[in-house]
Amino acid sequence: MKFKSPPVNSLSLDFITEFCIGLEKLENNRECRGVIFTSAVPNIFSSGLDITEMCGKSMEHYAEFWRAVQEMWLRLYGSNMVTVAAVNGSSPAGGCLIALTCDYRIMVENPKFVIGLNEAQLGIVAPFWFKDTFVNTVGHRVAERSLQLGSLHSASEAHRLGLVDELVPEVKLQEKAAAVMAQWLALPDHARQLTKSMMRKAVLDRLVAHREEDVQNFVNFISKESIQKSLRMYMEMLKKKKR
Numbered sequence: 001m002k003f004k005s006p007p008v009n010s011l012s013l014d015f016i017t018e019f020c021i022g023l024e025k026l027e028n029n030r031e032c033r034g035v036i037f038t039s040a041v042p043n044i045f046s047s048g049l050d051i052t053e054m055c056g057k058s059m060e061h062y063a064e065f066w067r068a069v070q071e072m073w074l075r076l077y078g079s080n081m082v083t084v085a086a087v088n089g090s091s092p093a094g095g096c097l098i099a100l101t102c103d104y105r106i107m108v109e110n111p112k113f114v115i116g117l118n119e120a121q122l123g124i125v126a127p128f129w130f131k132d133t134f135v136n137t138v139g140h141r142v143a144e145r146s147l148q149l150g151s152l153h154s155a156s157e158a159h160r161l162g163l164v165d166e167l168v169p170e171v172k173l174q175e176k177a178a179a180v181m182a183q184w185l186a187l188p189d190h191a192r193q194l195t196k197s198m199m200r201k202a203v204l205d206r207l208v209a210h211r212e213e214d215v216q217n218f219v220n221f222i223s224k225e226s227i228q229k230s231l232r233m234y235m236e237m238l239k240k241k242k243r
């Protein structure tokens with residue numbers, strides 16, 4: 001699955017809806033046993049959640065958007081397929097979440113590419129299920145420090161921390177992703193799927209059990225004037241950076 005929503009593959013409501021429909025089709029196709037996620041936009045895997053979906057909109061819109069973000073994560077983290085992220089560009093926040101939610105991450109070894117859960121830098125807080133996914137990948141200590149600082153890690157640092165599993169030159173990315181996929185698909189599906197479910201079930205169940213509460217927390221948090229101001233300032237900063 002190739003993300004192609006220029007300029008930065010931000011995760012808008014439309015993007016997420018298409019992503020979920022695409023994933024569901026693949027999940028229901030008995031001939032499809034694995035998916036590689038990558039980007040068709042040069043230098044960007046995904047810039048994370050579309051900030052304009054969380055800024056200056058109605059409470060109803062925030063709730064609809066957040067349910068879609070939850071749905072994307074539930075489907076991907078709970079997927080029966082082998083999921084490999086071929087990270088060919090920067091991947092902050094929600095973009096990093098997509099990569100973390102896969103079974104395996106391969107990143108291009110470009111020192112300009114960054115990845116991490118940088119929510120704290122925007123004055124917002126990664127919800128518990130982003131945090132759980134991060135802890136399950138890198139461990140508690142690394143996740144705690146990285147989340148509190150809202151760190152965006154270079155590709156080599158991300159590899160050192162275990163945030164990504166492998167680094168490769170750009171030209172080798174697709175070949176490597178295909179090789180990893182072949183390795184994971186060599187196992188009997190039922191054994192791999194039951195093992196994956198055993199490893200992820202508690203974290204998935206936690207969001208399912210608290211889904212509406214999490215929507216309300218998000219809506220209350222994001223609609224605070226102080227948070228809206230932080231997001232507006234962040235968008236301004238992104239625009240100024242270009243001038």
Ligand SMILES: CC/C=C\C/C=C\C/C=C\C/C=C/C(=O)SCCNC(=O)CCNC(=O)[C@H](O)C(C)(C)COP(=O)(O)OP(=O)(O)OC[C@H]1O[C@@H](n2cnc3c(N)ncnc32)[C@H](O)[C@@H]1OP(=O)(O)O
Pocket residue numbers: 007008010011044046047048049050051052090092093094095118119122124125126127217218221222235238239242
């Ligand atoms: C108590 C707790 C309860 C509940 C939880 C509450 C809250 C938690 C909520 C949500 C979690 C949030 C998750 C997120 O994913 S937030 C998004 C974070 N993303 C970022 O910080 C990345 C920002 N973007 C960048 O750093 C750069 O754009 C990037 C490195 C990706 C690319 O740089 P480049 O120089 O190539 O492009 P730019 O000129 O910067 O951007 C082009 C264009 O795109 C716009 N843009 C970029 N990112 C976003 C985005 N995420 N959303 C919307 N728009 C974005 C940027 O402004 C430019 O626009 P324009 O100037 O109009 O061309």
